[in-house]
Each structure stands twice: as structure tokens, then as C-alpha cells.
Amino acid sequence: MSNFDAIVVGGGINGLVAGAVLGRKGKKVCIIERADRFGGMASYAVDGGPSLAHALYNLSPRALKDAGIDVDRATFTGQQIDTVSLADDGNHIVFKANGVYWNDGSQHPQSKAWCELIQRFKTYGGLLRQLAEAPPPGGHSASLSRARLAEMLRLAKVGIGLKMLGKSEMRRFLQVVLSNVYDIVLDDLPDGPVAGMLAADAIRGAATGPRSPGTVFNLIYRLGHGGTITQPTGGMTAVVDTLVDGAKAADCTLLPGTEVSRILVDLDAVTGVQTADGQTLRAPLVLSNLASPLTSQLTGPSLFDIEATRRIRNIRARGTAAKVNLRLKDASPLPGLKSEQKDARLIYAPSADYVEAAFNPAKYREMSKAPVIEALRTEQPDGSHWVSAIVQYAPSDLDGGWTQEAQDRLAQITVDTLDCALPGLREQITDTQVITPDQIATATGAPGGHWHHAEMSLDQLLTLRPANGISRYAFGPKGLFLCGAATHPGGDVMGLAGRNAALMALEVQK
Amino acid sequence: MALESRYDAIVAGAGHNGLTAAAYMARAGMNVLVVEKNGWIGGAAVSRSLHEGWTYSNCSYVCSLLRREIARDLDLPKYGLQVIPYEGGASFTRDGDHFAYYSDHNALRREMARHSARDADAYRAYSQAIMRQCRFIRPFLLRDAPDPASLRPRDLGELAYLVKKAHGLGSRELGETLKFWTMSIGDFLDEHFENGLIKAHLAGSGIIGTGLGVYSPGTAYVLLHHYMGDIDGGIGAWGFARGGMGAISNAIAASFKDHGGTIHTGAGVEKILSKDGRVQGVALEDGKVFYAPVVASNMDIKRTIQHHVDTTDLPHDFTKAVNNFKIRGSSAKLNISLDQFPDFPAAPEHTSFLRGDMHVSESLFELERAYDDWKDGRWSEKPYIDMLIPSQIDPTMAPTGAHMMTVFVQYAPYDLNVDGTRSADNWTDAQRNAMADTVLNQISVACPDIRDRVVHMEVRSPLEIEREVGLTEGNIFQGELTFDQLFFNRPVPGWSQYSLPIKGLYLCGSSAHPGGGVMGAPGANAARAILRHETRHGRMKGYAA
């Protein structure tokens, strides 16, 4: 039997950050991971193929700093990449930090409008980041406690930030943030690949289409840390390794390959965990990186109120993004792309209408016949070359299930779609891997294989995330906290949920 | 009454909201003129006889939202208004079954249990959640929406009222409220019920009049918008205005005229005249010009600003926001004269639910697919229909023994897609008839003999509704009821309190807070704003003050 101050169940990005943050505050921490490797969804990969996540765009410097990790490490700064929107006629469009260009380098007519939109969203994103970097408002602590004052101050800061926008922009913000990306984008742009790219970025990983109210928020969320997209040096594995090093540096005990079978509770207070191999680890604090239904099962349903149980069962988490990895026969560039575009992020989303139409079948548990794709060319440590593609929509609850036939069909659709825009790609492919949302769910425990463990819709954000009444990370018995992507402010390779949960746990334990 | 050339205020459009605003102003002693483009009044709250012996509620067809405060302030019963609740509703299925929504709660529970025992039990929690939201929202309907960017005492006061109300909910209920307001009706129903037919029946109110599907976030609010009315205090109850919906407009008009008001019909507003940023009056299509320091437009914000106002001096942000205001035609209407009562083979004998709203949608997916058709610019292959036969209750609507049927149809696009081209011009007679045929097929799920019963039929595509009533794209709410267009965002941020950037010009229709439906609240609220800003005594009297 070992004794700790805190145990983190699940060594994904958020679990590692939570452990490191606690460790740096002098807590004796143990991080337990079922798989042999840490990293959870971020670094999940099969047979040497590319990992699920393939780029960084909103990894939080604040989370890294609190976890004691050098923000400027090469891993994170990596290589900033452009985005290329693929066109069937070969007339691709390149999105750079300073504007939109045609393939031939000339400026796209919608460049200015796009820049203005992005700039506006970044401003909004900066405002919302302040909310992301703290627990959601609505604590019950006494009215004059320090924590309460800090919260008031933070909200006041957001309020002042809003006021600083000026009356007109503030009003616009309050409208835009509630709106749908389809309307907001098409208000300023004609429909086409530029609008399509924004629509695609707004729905990535989500079970929603661009016309659904609330989707602008998702786009702002992606841009909350400045909007740069980075391919980390050494890939996601290196990112995870860095976080593991951070946890180790904070004196965390790491237990990979260990499954927690039970979270132990004595009269409404957590006492530790039991592992599948029979160990009992004691701690008055347990942070669960797992989804709330799984956490409640491990703890025992008796420990939670019936309403809370009902709410967590109603959390919507339908994964709709599948990973299709296409192995290339060699290092030769992708057909139809210029050499400076070889590492770019490729988007297939010819218009906002296209993205919405792609979503339609997913509503009825079918896969898109004309999918939205984000693809990156990567080289794996073994020297193999791949196109790593995120394909939407491929719902986790596919009608008929994800049979081999269904997986083959998805691979076929993906290759067909990309081959239209990159003619000749098909001939370069030697092998395909399909990772469906239900596989992701099984392998990582993420409900529905959803990227954020829970849909990022307005009714599941802030004080409603992951569900009403449990948004401040505390969950059921004393000492039990949620720290995964389903909690505020959500997932992606970001780390804030883990960091916020750890700080909240420390505050409550005080 | 002889027309004068100068009035204290002119209202452009004799819809129920325009008339309401006018009636309040007249009661406050103002000399008010209402101008209307059609030869009749009522806008979308209108009764017309297009086939001798039968009366149609041509557009809006049932009543619940009309605020009791307004009916009382304007003494509408004295001017002939009678509203009678109807008795339930039903959804019919293609395999000959049905779900009956009895107003008798015991009968309703038994009927639900016939489909799902669990759902029969769950209905209570569902209605409790909805009723709590109704209780929360109702006090806001006759108040101004505060401008969150403003520091004026009035805005701060309204904001404080909002905060107080929200705080009074307690944190848990506040969370439930925020969730309800932002979720889809499909998700909300899925959380409560398991039976597809029950869900489909209840979901209709979440989409009526909008360009959203049952799984679009925000549609739970749309449902609330249809439930927050009442009949004699029975929250969520719906009924018929005796004599059709025109009876409401006629009663308001009579109340208005009785207080010295004037209505000029048959010539619409050509231009709202202004000079140096101040409204001057209106010039009509027939060449007449009337002057007044106040003009209240009952037209929607887009029509008002884009077609009838000189926009050169208006702030760019404002006109851009108006241009981007979403006002989408999504519904059509059939009004049918029947030679006798049609046959409903699936209905039990002597059932009461035929005297209610009837539908033929069987699942949420079916409703969502109907929305997908609309996004593509087609009318739904299996449209949602809201069908009633008011002549069972209202003896004035059809000859004895004969009946009148009103059928609301969703979805039908404004810019119809024909061979890849989307345009309102595609609404030819042939297309309109083809749509009517689709709707008759849907109706025949409930009454197979419908085609044999038809004596006369009025088919209204979104284009007809736009042309006749003046609602842009035929949108029944004068603008989508999405959260980016509600409360302080309605119609556009910064202009949610009825005044517009031209001094003396006000908006009094459903484009303004709290939005569409035959509610009268935008009209009353606009009158309150006008009296406060434009008159010396300042205050409106009555329950809506």
C-alpha cells in the first residue's frame, strides 16, 4: 500500500498537466495510466501510423507554465504551417498569417475580408481565453472569501475587456458569439473555399454543422491562443514526452500499464484507488481524467445524486471525426502541390454549403459521402511517409456499426475525395489505416471517441460543462475531481482543463 | 373621418402590432393615422372570405400569445374579441395509429402510456421544466430589453431586473435555464422521452416559423416562444379567435377608432420622409403625403430600412446589421373549404382531439430531414403540417355542416431551387400546385378522403405571403428567433428598444423584442417608448405600461 497526497487517474494531456501542477505545489502525486504509454487521445496511434492529433493550435502556455514546462521548447514552437484549401480544379488557395493567396501567389479577392474576420475572432478569442484560464463562474464559497473576490475580479476583467472593445464591438460580440458560423461568415464572404475553410475549422471534431447556432464559438475557441498552427518537432509523441518529463520533474510517480478498478470512498470522502492488479493506493484527493459516467461507475453510483447521474448520462458526446492515415510509398511530394506547400495543412471543404451537406448524413447515423477533410503530410520516426487525415463526418454510432466494410468504404471515400483535388495521389498510397470514433472510444475511454469528451455546444459550456452542477470540477464525494476534456474549458491538446482542476482541488482542500 | 395632412403619429402597416401601438397612442391622446397598403387591415392576423360562405384565417390561425394586459387595456372584448380554447391535438401515423394529445390530463397520461409507460411518467418532469421557463420569461415580454453596452439608468435598471430574476432562480435552476435556452428541442425531448411519435408530436412547436431543424440549438427556445402565451391564465393553451384571427385585428382597430384614430387603407408607404435625421412623415404609393413627428413602422426591419428609408445618412454599422438580419421564409399555408367533415379513420369514435391541432410527422429524424430538404431549396418531401378544423368550434367560419381547414406547412423555401437555381421567381403556379399536392398527400395520412372534400383551396407559398402581407420572405416572425436575434440582439444590437437611427422613427412590429406571434407586445412596447420619448406627459397607462 502506498500513500499519496493526490492520485490522477488517466495520463492524457490533462492528467499529466494536473499531476505536474499538483506536484509543483508540493503534493505527492501518482499518475495512473491504463495504457503502456501516456498521452491518451493526443498520441494514440496504431501500427506506427500517425497519431490522432497531428497539429497544435491552442496548447495553453498558461497550463505549460503552471506545469513547470518551458513554453519555448522546440517541441512546441516546431514549425508553423500554412493552410491550403484544396480545389478539384487544382486552383488551390493558400491561407497564410497575413492573407489569402491563390496557388500562383497572387492575392485572393477575399483576402481582406478573411483577415478582418480572423482578426475579430482572435480578439474575441483573447477575451474568452480569460474565462478559459479559470474555473467557470458560479462558486458557492462565502461572499467575501479570497476565491470569490478573485472570481469577481476576473469577471470584472472580462467585463472591462468587453467595454474596451467599444460599445459597438461589444454589442457585436454578444451577437456573434451566439451565432452560427455559416451566417456570420457568409455575411462578409461569398460562399466558396474561403468560407468553407472557416466552416470546416468551426466544426472539426464536433457533431454539428456550420448552420447550427453556437458554431462561431468553436471557431473562436480554436483561435483563442492566436490561431497559429504548429507541427510539433518530433510529433505528438514528443509533446507527450515533454509533459511526462514535466510530471517527473514535479516528482510525480508515474504508473503506466496500470488500470484503476475502483475509486475508494469512505463515508463521502475519497480515500484512494484500487488497481486491477490488486494494489491499493491511498490519497485524500483523486483527479479523474476519465469521462464522468466512467468515473461514477468506478466510484460506485451510490455516491452521486440521482440528478447528477441523469445529467452526466445526458451529456452529448457523439464523435464524428475518424482518422484515416494513408501510407505513401516514398517521400515524393503530393501531386498537385507546390514544394513550399508540402508540409501545409490541407483542407478539403469547397464551401460552407458543402460542409453543411456533409453533416446531414451524420444526423441520421450515416457517414458523409462527400466528407470534410483536414490532412497533413507527416514522416514517422521509422521513416515512413503518411498523409494523416481527419475525416468528417463519421459518426461513432454509425447505423449498422463500424464493420470492416464500413471502414473500407470510409477509406475509399477519403481517397476518392483527396484524389480529385490531388490527382495521382491514389497511386502513391500503399496502405491505409482507419481509426473510427468507436475505436477511439474503446482505446482511450473518450466517450463516443469525441475529441472533447463532450460536445462543445453552448448548452455544454462554462457553468454547464460537463453538466449543470458539476462545472467546478468537484464531483460527488469530497476529494473527487474531474480533470478531463469534458470539463471546462474543453479538449484539444490544450491542457487547461487539467490545470484548472488541479488548482481548484488545491483550493478546496485548503 | 376626413383625412388631415398632419398627425401626432403615423403607423405604417395595419397589422395587429401596428394597430396595438396606434391604439395605445390614441388612448394617450395622440392624433394617430394608420396607413395600410392592402384594402383591408390585419396584416397576418386577418380573416378573409375568398369563397362565399367560408371564412379563412389566411395567415396566422390560432391564438395564445396575445397578452392579457393588452386585451384588457384596449378593452378588446367590448370591440368583439372572443377567444375560445381548443381541445387537444393528435399525430397520425402511416400505419394507421395515432398519438392523441388530450387536454384532459388523465386521458393524456393513459394515451401516453399506450405508447410508453415511461414517457407517460416522464411527461410531468417535462412540463414542469417548460412551465418554469414560461414563468421565468413571461415578465420580460412587456418590458424593454436592456442594452448591455449602455450605462443609462434605464438600461442599468432593466439589467438589474434581469440579474435579480436570474439570481432568484438559484444556481442550479439558472444552469437549467441557460441550458434550456441554448439547446435543441430534439435533444431536450430525447432527454425526457423514448417514444418517437410522442417526441415528434411535441417537437413541432420548436420549429414552427423558423429556418432551423429540430436538432438545431436554440429550438427549445422556439418551443418556449409558442408555450409562453396563455388563455385566461392557462399557460401554453391555444385557442381560436371567434370569426378568425382577423377578429383580433378588427377589435384592436375598433378600439383605436373609438379613441379618435384614423385608418387609411389601399395605399402602402412609398417612403418614410426624413430631414436632418428627423422623421417628417410618409409619402404613400397613391401620391398622398402625411406629416407627423413620429412614424412607427409595423413592417419588418429589413423592409422598413431597405425599401422605405433614405439610408445615406444612416450609420454604416446599422445598415450592415440590418442587411445581415436573418429573416427566412420557411413555411407555407393552405386554407381549405370542405363540403363536409372529412373522415379520420384512425381516430376513435367521438374523439375530442379532432377539435385540436393535427399532425402527421412520426419521428424527429423525419422532421430533421424535412429541414434538410429546405436547406437545399426544396419544400419538404414530408413536410411538418399543423392542421386544424376551426369550424368545429367556431360556427362563423363555414356554412352549417360544411367545414374550414387551416394547414400550416413547413418547410417551404422562399428562394425555390429549380434545376440548381434558387430564386423566388421559381414559384410558378405549377410549382405552387405541386407543393399543394405534397401537402394533400400528407393530410391524407390522417384523412384519406381529403381530396374529395375540397371545395376551394387557397395555397400560399412564402412568396405569396411576402407579396400580400409584406413579410420579407414570408417569414411569420419578421425575423428568425435565434439567440443572436433575440432580446437585446433584436432586431440588431444597439437598437433593441424600438427607436431607430432616424429620430422619431420607431419599429413596432415583430422584428422588435420580444418577437413574432400574434402577441401585441412589440406594438405595446413601441407605444410605451414613443410616449416616453415623444410626448410631454410621457407615461403610458394600463397593464402594459
Added chain:
Amino acid sequence: MSIFVDPKLGLIPSPFHASLAEQNRAHSWYDWAGYAAPSVLDSMEFEYFALRNQSSLFDISPMHKYRIAGPDAAQMLNRLVTRDIRKIKTGRVGYAVWCDEEGMVIDDGTLFHLGDDDWRLCCQEPMLTWLLDAAWGFDVVVKDETHDVAGLSLQGPTSFAVLEAAGLDVAHLKPFDLVKIEPDLMISRTGFTGDLGYELWCAWDKAEALWDRIWQAGTHQGLRAIGYDALNIARIEAGFLTAGVDFQPVHATERLHRGQTPFELGLGWLVDFEKGHFNGRRALLSKQHAQRSLLLRCDVEGFKPAQGALIYNGRKREVGHITSGIWSPTAKKNVALAHVRMPDAQRASRLMAEIYTLEEGKWDTRMARLTPVQGAFFAPPRARATPPART
């Protein structure tokens, strides 16, 4: 025939309806969970005295009944209700309340421990969805038996003798015992009157036979069928609460903050904080000593029943209202259950009820002093004697 005759509307018959209809000379029915239930059969007064002096039959079939069975049944129920149900042995019945997450009472009811891992919950409010939600994660099956199980309440001093005459020996049954006395019949020594009495439970389709059997056995015991009005007097005398009258079940409230904690209802003795978590425990821990109001049992000055009266402290300040008030014919007292807000509930000496009276066309009001009392207004020893007396 007019179209305005919908056979689907209205109330439906209970399993004892034929017998009750035959006796219902007052033609007075009320809506009990959708069933036509008698308010009065011939005269409320004589029905009441039969209950307190001889014996009475009251149909309780409309009560909601849920079977909860499976290996985790006890665990699931212990998370549901506030008391420790592990203390209710097999063959026993326990009174319980259950709360929402904020510690507000959802309903009260009786838990029948039928056998190993086999329970029945009997209550006033529909509870299926709630029980299904409560069962999530547990190995139990929840079944709604409301329309399968008929119930008949036999109450009064001669009720034991009636059963004896019907050939049913329940001499050994102590209060809150239950016994499956015949394959199709279960009897529990329970009731809502505070008197000697039994509740008989059988299959819905066996109900009429059961009625006839008891009815014939009661010929010489003064057995009388009664309606709710008579029962209501008896239950107020016993100090029992009725859902929707003396407390507002929180799932049946549209208005916010109308719920009450068990402590506010005087049911704190049913809350066991030591047994582990149960629904609402965390909220109740913090609300335990912060009651907003109290449900008081009061002796009312004068003779006018105080039903519905507002309560004032010092004649001016309104501090509550009477939820149930009657003249007790057996205790010879004017009694009432009252909601009084804190802290006035603890400064009871100045509480006055403002009672409205209508006498021969004239409304009047009088102020009556309220004196809180502990326990039931009427609690005869015969209710607890085992074996029970025959008279």
C-alpha cells in the same frame, strides 16, 4: 349523438369500482390519480365513526406501487431514501421519504421488504422515471405495479375480527409486519389512520373476490365502506401528512423554492447521515440546522375548523398558513397541521390563525390562538397491541 362525448376522457374505474359504485349513494367521486375514487359513500360522519369505532374499508388501489428487485435493490433504495433501509428486515414495512439533490422532499411512502432483494415502494406520486433514473448503474429491475396490484385498507378496532371471520389469521402480525397469507393475498399491518388496521394486497383481477370475502366477513363487525373525507379526518388526527396538502412534492412544483426538507416537515428522524451517501445528503447536511419553516401540529383555540387559515404572529405579521384543519370528533379537539416560517415557528405562543367562517350567508373572521403539540392528536394503544383485540 353530439360529437362532444369523448369516451376516452375522464376518470376510469378502480378494481373495486363495481362494489363502490353500488354503495355510493352520495354519487360523490373525486379524481385520485385518474381513478374515480369515492369522497363520501353515504355520510361522512358515520363513515368516520365506523372507522374509529368498528371497521372500515377504503380502496387504496390508485396508490402508485413499484417493485424493485435484484441483487443491488437494497443498495439502490438506500441511495434513494433518507433512512437506512438495511434496518427494515424481510417481512417488515418501513415509512420513508426521499429527496432531490437539494434535499427537498419528493414524496413519502412505505417500503415493503417482500423477500431477499425484493422490495415494493408504495407512494402517492408517480415515480417511475425517478426510480429508473435512481436505478442506473445498479443491478435491479424496476417495475410499475400500480395497475397490477389492488389494495384495500381495512381499518378500525374490529378489523382484526373481520379478518378472523374471513378465515385470515393475522394475530401474530405486529405493526409494520407483512405476511403473504395466501398465494394471492398479502396483508400488512399498516394504514393511514393511526388505529388498528390492515392493508390487503392482491392481484388486480382478484380484487372483487377479495372485496366480497371481506364484506361478508364484516357483517357482524359493523364494517362499512368509506370515502376519502372520512379517512382524511382520521389521518389528521393521527398527524400524518398528505402530499400536495401538507407538503408540496418538489417534482410537482412549477414555482421555485416551494420544496421542503425533511427537517422542515418534522421528519428529521427519518434522516440517517451515518449510513453513507443518499440523494440530497450533501445538501441536507448544510440545511439541517437552517430550516426556513416548520410543519407544526397545533391545538386550535375555539371550535371552528381552521383549514386554509393564514397564521399571524402578533396579529399583524403573516407567518404561515394551516394546511389541514379539522374538529377531531374522537380527540374532542380543534386540531390542525400548520406551516410556520422560522423563527416564528419557535416563538409559538403568539401564533394566531385567522379563520374565515360562512354562516347562513355571512362571512366572518375570527382569530384563534394556536398551541403547538408534540405527537399525534389521537393514538390509541389498541393500534399497537399484539395480538390485537377483537373489539
